[in-house]
Amino acid sequence: MPFALEPMTWTCLSDPNLLGEVRRKLAQYASEAGMVEEQADCLVLAADEALTNIIRHAYEGATDQPIDIYIHSDGTELHLTLRDYGQPVPREIIHSRDLDDIRPGGLGVHIMTTCMDSVEFQHPDEGGTKLVMSKRIEAAPLPAEGTL
Amino acid sequence: MSNTITTEWKEKTAIIHVVGDIDLSRSAGLQAVCNAVVKKKPDRVIVDFSEVPYMDSSGVASMVKLLSHTKKTNTPLLLAAMSARVRAVLQITRLDRVFTLKETVEDALS
Numbered sequence: 001m002p003f004a005l006e007p008m009t010w011t012c013l014s015d016p017n018l019l020g021e022v023r024r025k026l027a028q029y030a031s032e033a034g035m036v037e038e039q040a041d042c043l044v045l046a047a048d049e050a051l052t053n054i055i056r057h058a059y060e061g062a063t064d065q066p067i068d069i070y071i072h073s074d075g076t077e078l079h080l081t082l083r084d085y086g087q088p089v090p091r092e093i094i095h096s097r098d099l100d101d102i103r104p105g106g107l108g109v110h111i112m113t114t115c116m117d118s119v120e121f122q123h124p125d126e127g128g129t130k131l132v133m134s135k136r137i138e139a140a141p142l143p144a145e146g147t148l
Numbered sequence: 149m150s151n152t153i154t155t156e157w158k159e160k161t162a163i164i165h166v167v168g169d170i171d172l173s174r175s176a177g178l179q180a181v182c183n184a185v186v187k188k189k190p191d192r193v194i195v196d197f198s199e200v201p202y203m204d205s206s207g208v209a210s211m212v213k214l215l216s217h218t219k220k221t222n223t224p225l226l227l228a229a230m231s232a233r234v235r236a237v238l239q240i241t242r243l244d245r246v247f248t249l250k251e252t253v254e255d256a257l258s
Contacts, residue, residue: 016173023169023202041233048204052172107205107241114240 002034002137004075015063033073042115049108058086085128160191167199170207182214198229226256
């Protein structure tokens with residue numbers, strides 16, 4: 001069953017070599033919140049795509065800029081917020097593109113909107129972008145009686 | 149698991165073995181290997197995903213670029229041994245219909 005957990009928040013640098021560690025932390029949290037593996041995979045993928053966009057576009061490839069990460073399970077949904085302090089996200093990045101146009105690039109937002117129940121880009125007055133995503137937790141079914 | 153990308157040649161077939169996650173930190177390196185393989189004009193290119201636990205859209209982009217190169221020379225490109233998790237990324241982006249997917253490298257070679 002889904003579990004409410006204390007929020008987990010930390011700041012990582014915009015270094016692509018740190019993406020694996022972020023994915024592991026988010027996967028662990030999602031698992032502890034009771035998310036089934038397939039759902040957790042989707043959430044981790046969405047987060048990874050968002051972080052990749054931040055590194056590439058908001059920070060233009062710089063590897064020493066801060067990204068604030070916040071994840072919280074309220075027992076029903078998992079809420080994920082990514083905050084950067086870089087360039088605003090270009091409009092063509094925010095909107096998914098036509099997938100029938102087979103070319104590399106531009107798939108990140110489509111993946112995010114497919115994997116998450118809600119995706120919202122906010123533009124705080126202080127600058128940068130705050131990306132707020134959420135996903136309902138469908139927990140693994142309990143084992144039938146007598147099977148343990 | 150140490151992250152490596154190696155190329156094995158079986159006659160004129162190039163098999164690109166990738167070990168480890170494919171994300172922004174490695175997609176450029178993968179692309180460089182793919183470009184080097186294409187330059188050698190193989191009869192067939194197989195990308196072995198059997199030791200790839202995770203791939204994001206930067207990895208997908210590398211495969212799309214490889215596909216565009218191989219199409220120009222009518223060289224078959226096969227993606228082999230993808231896990232369900234990796235295949236799901238192709239499915240979400242609807243690119244599973246564009247690539248030839250094989251269950252194993254042996255299937256791709258036969």
